[in-house]
Amino acid sequence: MARKMLIDGKLGNPNGEEIHYDFDLFVIGAGSGGVRASRFSAQYGAKVGICELPFHPISSEVIGGVGGTCVIRGCVPKKILVYGASFGPELQDARSYGWELNERIDFDWKKLLQKKTEEIVRLTGIYKRLLANAGVKLFEGEGRVVGPNEVEVVQLDGTKISYSAKNILIATGSRAQRVAIPGQELAITSDEALSLEELPKRAVVFGAGYIAVEFASIWRGMGATVDLFFRKELPLRGFDDEMRAVVARNLEGRGIKLHPTTNLTELVRTENGIKVCTDHGEELMADVVLFATGRAPNTKRLNLEAVGVELDKIGAVKVDEYSRTNLPTVWAIGDVTNRMNLTPVALMEGSCFAKTVFGGEPTKPDHTNVPCAVFCIPPLSVVGLSEEQAIEQANGDILVFTSTFNAMKNTISGRQEKTFMKLVVDAETDKVLGASMCGPDAPEIMQGIAIALKCGATKAQFDSTVGIHPSAAEEFVTMRSITRRIAAGKPKTNL
Amino acid sequence: NVNIIEFLGKWGQAIARARCAFAIMLHLNEGRFWATWRCVLRGCVPKKLLVYASKYSHEFEESCGFGWKYAAEPEHDWSTLIANKNAEIQRLTGIYKSTLKNAGVELIEGRGKIVDPHTVDVDGKLYSAKNILISVGGRPFIPDIPGSEYVVDSDAALDLPSKPKKIAIVGGGYIAVEFAGIFNGLQSDVHVFIRQKKVLRGFDEEIRDFVGEQMLLRGIEIHTEQSPQAIIKSSDGSLSLKTNKGTIDGFSHIMFATGRKPNTKNLGLESVGVKLKENGAIEVDEYSQTSVPSIWAVGDVTDRINLTPVALMEGGALAKTLFANKPTKPEYRAVPSAVFSQPPIGQVGLTEEQAIKEYGDVDVYTANFRPLKATLSGLPDRIFMKLIACAKTDKVLGLHICGEDSPEIIQGFAVAVKAGLTKADFDATVGIHPTAAEELVTMRTPTRKLRRTPSEGKTDSEFKAAAGV
Numbered sequence: 001m002a003r004k005m006l007i008d009g010k011l012g013n014p015n016g017e018e019i020h021y022d023f024d025l026f027v028i029g030a031g032s033g034g035v036r037a038s039r040f041s042a043q044y045g046a047k048v049g050i051c052e053l054p055f056h057p058i059s060s061e062v063i064g065g066v067g068g069t070c071v072i073r074g075c076v077p078k079k080i081l082v083y084g085a086s087f088g089p090e091l092q093d094a095r096s097y098g099w100e101l102n103e104r105i106d107f108d109w110k111k112l113l114q115k116k117t118e119e120i121v122r123l124t125g126i127y128k129r130l131l132a133n134a135g136v137k138l139f140e141g142e143g144r145v146v147g148p149n150e151v152e153v154v155q156l157d158g159t160k161i162s163y164s165a166k167n168i169l170i171a172t173g174s175r176a177q178r179v180a181i182p183g184q185e186l187a188i189t190s191d192e193a194l195s196l197e198e199l200p201k202r203a204v205v206f207g208a209g210y211i212a213v214e215f216a217s218i219w220r221g222m223g224a225t226v227d228l229f230f231r232k233e234l235p236l237r238g239f240d241d242e243m244r245a246v247v248a249r250n251l252e253g254r255g256i257k258l259h260p261t262t263n264l265t266e267l268v269r270t271e272n273g274i275k276v277c278t279d280h281g282e283e284l285m286a287d288v289v290l291f292a293t294g295r296a297p298n299t300k301r302l303n304l305e306a307v308g309v310e311l312d313k314i315g316a317v318k319v320d321e322y323s324r325t326n327l328p329t330v331w332a333i334g335d336v337t338n339r340m341n342l343t344p345v346a347l348m349e350g351s352c353f354a355k356t357v358f359g360g361e362p363t364k365p366d367h368t369n370v371p372c373a374v375f376c377i378p379p380l381s382v383v384g385l386s387e388e389q390a391i392e393q394a395n396g397d398i399l400v401f402t403s404t405f406n407a408m409k410n411t412i413s414g415r416q417e418k419t420f421m422k423l424v425v426d427a428e429t430d431k432v433l434g435a436s437m438c439g440p441d442a443p444e445i446m447q448g449i450a451i452a453l454k455c456g457a458t459k460a461q462f463d464s465t466v467g468i469h470p471s472a473a474e475e476f477v478t479m480r481s482i483t484r485r486i487a488a489g490k491p492k493t494n495l
Numbered sequence: 496n497v498n499i500i501e502f503l504g505k506w507g508q509a510i511a512r513a514r515c516a517f518a519i520m521l522h523l524n525e526g527r528f529w530a531t532w533r534c535v536l537r538g539c540v541p542k543k544l545l546v547y548a549s550k551y552s553h554e555f556e557e558s559c560g561f562g563w564k565y566a567a568e569p570e571h572d573w574s575t576l577i578a579n580k581n582a583e584i585q586r587l588t589g590i591y592k593s594t595l596k597n598a599g600v601e602l603i604e605g606r607g608k609i610v611d612p613h614t615v616d617v618d619g620k621l622y623s624a625k626n627i628l629i630s631v632g633g634r635p636f637i638p639d640i641p642g643s644e645y646v647v648d649s650d651a652a653l654d655l656p657s658k659p660k661k662i663a664i665v666g667g668g669y670i671a672v673e674f675a676g677i678f679n680g681l682q683s684d685v686h687v688f689i690r691q692k693k694v695l696r697g698f699d700e701e702i703r704d705f706v707g708e709q710m711l712l713r714g715i716e717i718h719t720e721q722s723p724q725a726i727i728k729s730s731d732g733s734l735s736l737k738t739n740k741g742t743i744d745g746f747s748h749i750m751f752a753t754g755r756k757p758n759t760k761n762l763g764l765e766s767v768g769v770k771l772k773e774n775g776a777i778e779v780d781e782y783s784q785t786s787v788p789s790i791w792a793v794g795d796v797t798d799r800i801n802l803t804p805v806a807l808m809e810g811g812a813l814a815k816t817l818f819a820n821k822p823t824k825p826e827y828r829a830v831p832s833a834v835f836s837q838p839p840i841g842q843v844g845l846t847e848e849q850a851i852k853e854y855g856d857v858d859v860y861t862a863n864f865r866p867l868k869a870t871l872s873g874l875p876d877r878i879f880m881k882l883i884a885c886a887k888t889d890k891v892l893g894l895h896i897c898g899e900d901s902p903e904i905i906q907g908f909a910v911a912v913k914a915g916l917t918k919a920d921f922d923a924t925v926g927i928h929p930t931a932a933e934e935l936v937t938m939r940t941p942t943r944k945l946r947r948t949p950s951e952g953k954t955d956s957e958f959k960a961a962a963g964v
Binding site: 070075076079080083084087088090091094096097098099100101102104105106107108109110111112115116119122342343344345347348366369370371372373381408409411412441443444445446447448449450451452454455457461462464465466467468469470471472473474476477 | 534539540543544547548551554555557558560561562563564565566567569570571572573574575576579580583586802803804805807808826829830831832833841867868870871900902903904905906907908909910911913914916920921923924925926927928929930931932933935936
């Protein structure tokens with residue numbers, strides 16, 4: 001079926017009659033992607049309705065909140081906790097700079113949690129206002145797709161209301177998954193971790209992704225004993241191997257105990273806490289066990305199979321390059337499509353969707369050279385190809401430039417923690433294919449680098465830029481010696 | 496025969512290997528004959544360490560909003576800081592001395608003076624050289640007014656025997672502003688005296704306004720439109736500063752950060768025919784060659800852009816020109832720089848005022864927001880960001896930011912600006928979330944669009960009026 005461009009929200013009918021729809025666009029899910037798509041579509045003149053589950057910091061199949069994961073139980077509260085945790089080690093370092101602090105500096109977890117909750121409530125309110133200001137109609141309740149042009153919203157009191165819509169956008173995001181081991185009900189996911197009543201004294205984190213590593217850092221920074229278990233040799237699979245090793249080293253340097261190539265097999269409640277059993281036969285006690293073992297798209301209750309929308313094997317909605325499903329009037333963006341699960345990517349997909357469907361300008365979201373950050377302490381940030389990806393994809397030789405140093409701030413505090421920075425360059429074209437950094441301020445530093453990289457900047461262009469001094473970032477423009485040159489056609493390793 | 500220029504060539508390599516940049520300088524003060532490394536001993540490095548130390552007081556305040564509790568107000572011990580700072584500088588000096596040695600450079604300590612186009616006199620001993628490079632840098636300038644002997648400059652301020660209780664800082668440039676932040680953060684009572692209405696003349700006007708406001712919010716008092724006339728020491732040892740507007744008493748210290756002058760006295764330059772500018776800076780061409788073909792000059796002594804990385808660039812270009820058979824001009828377009836005030840500033844490219852003058856039609860995007868950290872700390876910290884784009888070509892002409900982490904943020908953006916990238920390129924780049932930096936790739940609506948009228952050029956004030964500035 002040919003794709004029709006919609007102008008003024010009116011779809012021409014072969015008989016010459018116009019079909020009336022309640023909405024030009026109905027969005028299920030008011031998270032990062034959904035809110036962006038709604039507002040921008042409304043700005044193009046579309047009549048937009050959106051529904052979202054009632055608000056609570058801890059999500060469920062029937063609980064969510066305007067703002068979505070990012071605002072309520074993701075990026076924002078995470079960053080707040082990282083800030084809170086970062087102060088811990090900072091205060092220790094202050095002493096070498098001449099500050100006299102009491103031996104005892106207390107940390108009030110409850111106060112931090114309370115302020116965090118105030119902030120996410122404030123932000124959810126702002127998102128509601130953004131929607132209202134854009135003229136988008138917000139419904140509270142659970143939405144599902146009933147037909148190619150019909151959605152049904154189950155309200156809080158159980159009543160169901162149907163709405164017709166020329167276009168339906170699914171933006172229901174994803175939720176944390178648990179591991180099916182005995183005692184799994186004793187474990188928590190990141191939702192609960194962001195709303196714990198008490199700061200754990202002993203924390204066990206199971207998982208190797210950014211969520212696992214971030215929470216390990218958060219709790220360690222606040223003084224907890226932290227054991228991090230993961231199945232591979234190194235955490236953060238998919239990232240540059242050298243950077244993964246740097247992160248692991250830094251986590252250990254901060255006192256987090258790493259347990260690579262280990263699976264958890266059972267959790268048992270005891271008087272002394274939760275007994276955690278591993279496949280190496282170890283046992284340890286914990287106050288909190290966090291499963292950070294992956295997130296799954298929220299598609300179970302949307303009625304998609306019945307309507308004929310194709311899902312992939314993990315339940316993500318399948319979409320084309322324009323974010324359209326196999327049904328021409330049904331679209332999907334954000335984590336529910338499991339492309340790149342980052343807020344700014346969901347925003348991009350939402351903007352492109354609005355432009356395509358209502359702006360008269362078909363626009364594909366560009367998923368190449370998207371920068372991202374892991375907010376462990378110290379953080380990691382990357383853009384472009386990892387060294388392994390570059391070797392695999394390149395026709396010719398790859399040049400690797402690296403810089404390792406102890407940040408100036410640490411020289412006085414005596415903290416032994418190396419910052420590591422890396423550029424991966426195509427030897428033939430001199431283009432910078434990838435940049436990565438693990439060290440303080442890496443995420444802030446990488447943003448500007450990402451622009452240059454995305455636009456195909458060469459190493460020579462980097463080098464012709466004068467440095468800012470003294471900074472860590474200036475290392476990116478002063479890497480003169482090649483650390484290693486990898487000839488084309490070298491096989492990759494699999495850690 | 497000592498080839499003094501070879502000294503710099505290998506030096507350039509050594510500089511690249513060592514992480515921190517520096518330029519060697521033969522100190523020419525009367526009676527002092529020692530080699531110092533400006534950046535390491537008396538500039539960038541100790542400055543930054545003191546900035547780190549002084550930021551903690553703000554961080555203690557912030558941390559309270561994040562649940563941290565102090566049984567007692569943290570207090571600062573100045574002598575611990577200075578001792579640790581000096582130990583670090585000693586360590587770095589040791590490293591650089593051996594780097595020089597390993598590079599095969601012959602270091603001669605003494606007071607150098609040029610005798611003729613190919614001869615240098617160091618403490619009476621003569622050395623012939625194919626090329627001579629002058630890179631003696633600059634020194635703080637203190638106006639000759641009554642009581643100036645009681646004044647400390649930036650050199651001395653980095654090594655005071657005790658922390659100032661109440662300090663007057665005269666000057667409005669980056670050094671004054673940085674030291675104001677340092678002493679304020681270390682709990683001194685800080686008063687800044689400037690001749691202008693705002694600090695940081697030459698910077699983007701909105702940045703000047705913003706950083707001034709933020710400094711006031713942190714407790715620094717700024718006395719504007721005041722020129723220093725005299726310093727008076729009273730019987731109890733305290734100092735008073737007399738300006739055109741009156742006298743303020745009770746200072747434990749008075750610091751002048753009133754400019755720096757090139758160190759060109761007593762180098763023998765005039766007799767050998769090296770041309771100087773009015774302020775004493777050595778005149779050089781685009782290749783850093785002076786009016787005498789065998790004599791060259793780089794860095795602050797030439798008063799081009801007085802920044803360490805620029806001195807590095809000039810030195811590196813010169814080494815290529817002389818010894819790699821590759822004449823190379825240092826490139827001064829889009830040189831980024833930072834001011835480590837609190838909050839700090841990062842900038843690259845043109846100010847709004849310069850952009851209007853040079854390009855006429857520009858679009859200005861600004862953001863002024865409370866960062867996430869401040870919403871919890873409750874402190875009045877804000878971040879200001881400005882992006883200036885050419886309306887015709889969409890090229891990003893200038894970026895100015897003031898707020899936490901600005902210097903680190905601006906570096907990557909400087910690569911983009913130097914490469915001539917457009918606002919559209921910026922907008923096509925996905926943000927990193929949550930950061931402050933992502934704001935610069937998500938500015939969608941111009942705050943103001945400035946256009947010259949097609950028939951005639953507007954005056955600056957007409958322009959600004961139309962723009963609502």
